[in-house]
Amino acid sequence: MAMNIVVCVKQIPDPADPGELDPNTKTLKRDVKLILDEADSYGVEMALQLVDAAGGGEVTLVSMAPDDEVGGIRTALAMGAAKAVLVSDEALVGSDALGTAKVLAKAIERAGDADLVITATESSDGYTGTVPEQVAELLGLPSITFAKSIEVDGNTIKVKRQTEAGYDDVEAPTPAVISVTAGVVEPRYPSFKGIMAAKSKPVDEVTVADLGLDADAVGWAGARQEIVEIATAETREAGTIIEDEGEGYAQIVDFLADLKVI
Amino acid sequence: MSDYKAPIKDSLFALRMFGHLNDLAASEKYAQADPETVSTVLGEFGRFFEEVFGPVNAIGDTEGLKWSPEGVTTPAEFKPAYEKYVEAGWQGFGADTAYGGAGWPQGVYCLASEFMSGSNAALSMLPGLTVGAMELLEHWGSEEQKEKYLPRMVTGEWSGTMNLTEPQAGSDVGLSTTKADPQEDGSYLISGTKIFISFGDHDLTENIIHLVLARTPDAPPGTRGISLFLVPKFMVHDDGSLGERNDVDCVSIEHKMGIHASPTCVLSFGAQGGAVGYLVGEPNQGMRAMFTMMNNARLSVGTQGLSIAQASYQKAAIYSRERLQGRAIGSDSPGPVPIVQHPDVRRMLLTMRSQLEAMRNLVAHTAAALDMSQVTTGEESEGWTESLELLTPVVKSFCTELAVEITSLAVQVFGGMGYIEESGVSQLYRDARIAPIYEGTNGIQAMDLVGRKLGIRMGGAIADQFGRMHATLDEFRDAGSEFEASAQAFSSALDQLESTTAWIMEHGMADPRDALAGASPYLMIFGYTTGAWLMARQAMTARSDLEAGSDDAEYLEAKITSARFFCEQISPKVAGLVPAVTAGHEILYDIPEEQLTTF
Numbered sequence: 039m040a041m042n043i044v045v046c047v048k049q050i051p052d053p054a055d056p057g058e059l060d061p062n063t064k065t066l067k068r069d070v071k072l073i074l075d076e077a078d079s080y081g082v083e084m085a086l087q088l089v090d091a092a093g094g095g096e097v098t099l100v101s102m103a104p105d106d107e108v109g110g111i112r113t114a115l116a117m118g119a120a121k122a123v124l125v126s127d128e129a130l131v132g133s134d135a136l137g138t139a140k141v142l143a144k145a146i147e148r149a150g151d152a153d154l155v156i157t158a159t160e161s162s163d164g165y166t167g168t169v170p171e172q173v174a175e176l177l178g179l180p181s182i183t184f185a186k187s188i189e190v191d192g193n194t195i196k197v198k199r200q201t202e203a204g205y206d207d208v209e210a211p212t213p214a215v216i217s218v219t220a221g222v223v224e225p226r227y228p229s230f231k232g233i234m235a236a237k238s239k240p241v242d243e244v245t246v247a248d249l250g251l252d253a254d255a256v257g258w259a260g261a262r263q264e265i266v267e268i269a270t271a272e273t274r275e276a277g278t279i280i281e282d283e284g285e286g287y288a289q290i291v292d293f294l295a296d297l298k299v300i
Numbered sequence: 301m302s303d304y305k306a307p308i309k310d311s312l313f314a315l316r317m318f319g320h321l322n323d324l325a326a327s328e329k330y331a332q333a334d335p336e337t338v339s340t341v342l343g344e345f346g347r348f349f350e351e352v353f354g355p356v357n358a359i360g361d362t363e364g365l366k367w368s369p370e371g372v373t374t375p376a377e378f379k380p381a382y383e384k385y386v387e388a389g390w391q392g393f394g395a396d397t398a399y400g401g402a403g404w405p406q407g408v409y410c411l412a413s414e415f416m417s418g419s420n421a422a423l424s425m426l427p428g429l430t431v432g433a434m435e436l437l438e439h440w441g442s443e444e445q446k447e448k449y450l451p452r453m454v455t456g457e458w459s460g461t462m463n464l465t466e467p468q469a470g471s472d473v474g475l476s477t478t479k480a481d482p483q484e485d486g487s488y489l490i491s492g493t494k495i496f497i498s499f500g501d502h503d504l505t506e507n508i509i510h511l512v513l514a515r516t517p518d519a520p521p522g523t524r525g526i527s528l529f530l531v532p533k534f535m536v537h538d539d540g541s542l543g544e545r546n547d548v549d550c551v552s553i554e555h556k557m558g559i560h561a562s563p564t565c566v567l568s569f570g571a572q573g574g575a576v577g578y579l580v581g582e583p584n585q586g587m588r589a590m591f592t593m594m595n596n597a598r599l600s601v602g603t604q605g606l607s608i609a610q611a612s613y614q615k616a617a618i619y620s621r622e623r624l625q626g627r628a629i630g631s632d633s634p635g636p637v638p639i640v641q642h643p644d645v646r647r648m649l650l651t652m653r654s655q656l657e658a659m660r661n662l663v664a665h666t667a668a669a670l671d672m673s674q675v676t677t678g679e680e681s682e683g684w685t686e687s688l689e690l691l692t693p694v695v696k697s698f699c700t701e702l703a704v705e706i707t708s709l710a711v712q713v714f715g716g717m718g719y720i721e722e723s724g725v726s727q728l729y730r731d732a733r734i735a736p737i738y739e740g741t742n743g744i745q746a747m748d749l750v751g752r753k754l755g756i757r758m759g760g761a762i763a764d765q766f767g768r769m770h771a772t773l774d775e776f777r778d779a780g781s782e783f784e785a786s787a788q789a790f791s792s793a794l795d796q797l798e799s800t801t802a803w804i805m806e807h808g809m810a811d812p813r814d815a816l817a818g819a820s821p822y823l824m825i826f827g828y829t830t831g832a833w834l835m836a837r838q839a840m841t842a843r844s845d846l847e848a849g850s851d852d853a854e855y856l857e858a859k860i861t862s863a864r865f866f867c868e869q870i871s872p873k874v875a876g877l878v879p880a881v882t883a884g885h886e887i888l889y890d891i892p893e894e895q896l897t898t899f
Contacts, residue, residue, distance in 0.1 A: 226387070228388070229389040230393065231389050232389075233340055233341055233344055
């Protein structure tokens with residue numbers, strides 16, 4: 039049975055090259071080259087594996103990014119996704135989590151009938167961790183979070199949902215929105231052929247209006263969250279260095295006991 | 301965990317200056333390799349090797365290889381890394397599209413291969429040698445041979461080796477004695493012993509395709525009687541399935557100074573009566589076939605030198621900012637400072653960095669000549685070929701000589717820690733040391749430069765090269781006072797290169813020994829001057845980028861400083877080399893041989 043999966047991917051400034059915060063908008067500067075959020079590469083990989091296992095269907099990417107940025111999308115297309123919907127619009131600057139979810143939900147609908155929507159649990163630059171659930175709510179679909187594995191059985195999906203103690207077995211009817219925990223699969227490297235093929239894969243570039251959304255509902259205008267203040271994180275205090283003169287172990291034990299961890 | 305970072309930005313900068321990417325993309329042959337796609341491919345290529353080959357580099361060095369009569373076992377971590385390499389399809393980078401390759405420009409591949417060997421020089425020998433074997437087959441194999449062997453070499457499922465050296469036949473390949481006896485079915489039975497066969501046996505691919513130089517019974521002596529044969533480790537049926545084991549065995553592996561994880565094998569052909577081999581190309585044309593891959597192979601080894609040196613520079617630069625020792629001169633601050641603040645450490649780092657950039661520019665320029673010779677026609681194409689032929693021995697020797705110097709400086713920056721294996725730079729110093737030796741020793745390269753390359757088109761090729769350098773010099777002199785000292789230094793180096801070239805061409809005619817005696821220092825003069833030429837272009841490119849308005853000003857300013865340092869402080873080394881070039885050979889022989897061993 040063919041399986042069509044939409045994966046939400048975020049394109050972010052390269053974390054290896056730390057970005058700057060804009061003191062005026064209090065948000066991250068995004069006018070640099072953007073790459074695929076590593077957190078999303080797990081979802082892409084899982085989707086590709088599920089489509090493989092189903093023996094048919096395709097993976098469609100959905101992304102929202104400034105300046106028609108496709109760098110990160112191309113990476114995911116090179117991994118094997120078939121096509122993408124990219125929402126890029128000046129009106130989206132300043133969108134909060136809910137605004138983003140509204141856009142993604144519309145873009146997912148535009149991408150076509152999906153059996154499954156996969157997301158990361160949170161982005162590596164924003165960390166709100168709320169978008170997947172908001173998208174599910176807006177689409178009226180079941181939401182399962184923190185999946186460490188996904189299995190499809192007819193019209194049922196079975197998820198092992200990571201918890202602090204172990205995992206829960208969760209089932210839902212398709213379609214559903216599932217957020218995938220980072221590190222649970224090994225994302226494939228784009229192959230040479232994949233990179234070349236990605237150049238000609240379709241990217242449907244749309245605006246807020248194309249999605250039938252009101253510009254006032256998104257961006258700064260629609261944001262109901264406000265960043266009140268940004269401040270530099272305090273540098274950590276230097277640790278204590280203890281010269282071991284044969285009693286070092288005892289001092290470590292005392293230290294841990296003071297912290298009440300032993 | 302490896303901390304190697306593929307210098308993608310530097311490579312793209314070098315490609316932009318010297319790679320002729322727009323010209324290549326405008327050709328039918330390389331239309332897919334447009335600059336944007338090159339950038340994407342290099343980015344993914346670099347990430348792959350950082351993340352997959354890099355982390356198993358130190359393991360390969362410490363664990364090394366295991367030999368048994370059944371064959372060579374590589375470290376357990378190598379197999380998954382190599383499998384990922386095959387899955388990603390990188391082996392087909394420059395290979396013929398007719399056999400599943402991507403058919404990309406060889407020169408772009410050459411520059412990209414820095415990332416591969418920089419991440420793990422030993423493991424990279426396997427793909428590198430397979431590329432060489434594929435090239436030979438592409439050029440000289442019959443259609444049937446190509447169809448049978450190439451597709452699975454292009455995927456990386458099978459590897460390839462080059463079998464030239466024998467115990468008595470090293471640089472002098474003409475002394476080889478391995479025999480090939482013709483059989484009634486058209487095949488040959490190969491018997492003999494080959495040594496120093498890199499990846500001659502290993503457990504990373506299902507089959508190994510050996511390309512072997514051997515003599516047929518009626519062959520003339522010397523290099524004119526050498527033929528090229530294909531000898532598979534496992535016989536290959538017509539349907540592509542693997543048959544029985546051929547009569548070729550790895551009888552031992554060498555214990556080496558560096559590249560510990562690259563098996564250097566003694567291969568015995570025909571211990572049980574004869575290994576089945578197939579003639580590639582015409583009989584007695586083996587050396588000619590070898591020459592078709594030699595330019596690429598020599599460029600690759602030069603690039604390998606660059607790559608290992610770059611890896612050592614990265615470690616040294618990072619360490620110099622972490623290691624706290626001594627007070628900063630001229631500062632009242634009582635605390636120890638990172639050693640990077642000390643002038644002598646700064647000098648070491650700039651010496652490394654500026655030479656690395658010159659090396660990368662040289663590789664990019666020469667590799668581009670390889671590609672441009674393919675997409676142009678007539679005189680233009682010949683011009684590129686001449687440029688390639690002229691500069692190939694310089695790339696090989698200059699880059700590998702400097703690799704040893706740079707990796708040694710990296711050890712020095714680490715101080716006592718550098719001599720400790722844990723630092724990682726010790727491995728790089730040992731790994732780099734092979735590069736001046738193999739694929740034609742640097743001495744052989746220097747002989748090639750003075751003996752064959754200077755004479756191309758009766759000296760026309762070198763004259764054209766000097767013309768190009770002078771054009772840049774004129775431009776550099778007009779580029780403002782900022783570059784005055786650099787232009788002066790470049791001019792002085794160029795004068796000395798021209799005068800030593802004239803000396804060699806003149807005296808070499810009268811007594812070739814005079815040319816050969818100074819060949820190696822001459823090659824270094826050639827290298828430093830060519831480096832200054834390319835760094836002058838780098839300085840001017842970076843300056844014009846800055847003037848055009850760039851959001852990467854610090855990077856471009858560093859490029860300019862590096863270029864100036866090379867011109868003003870590295871290229872003057874040529875002056876010290878001139879006397880050795882123009883002294884002639886006599887003093888070398890004034891000491892009798894026996895005095896050399898009188899201790």
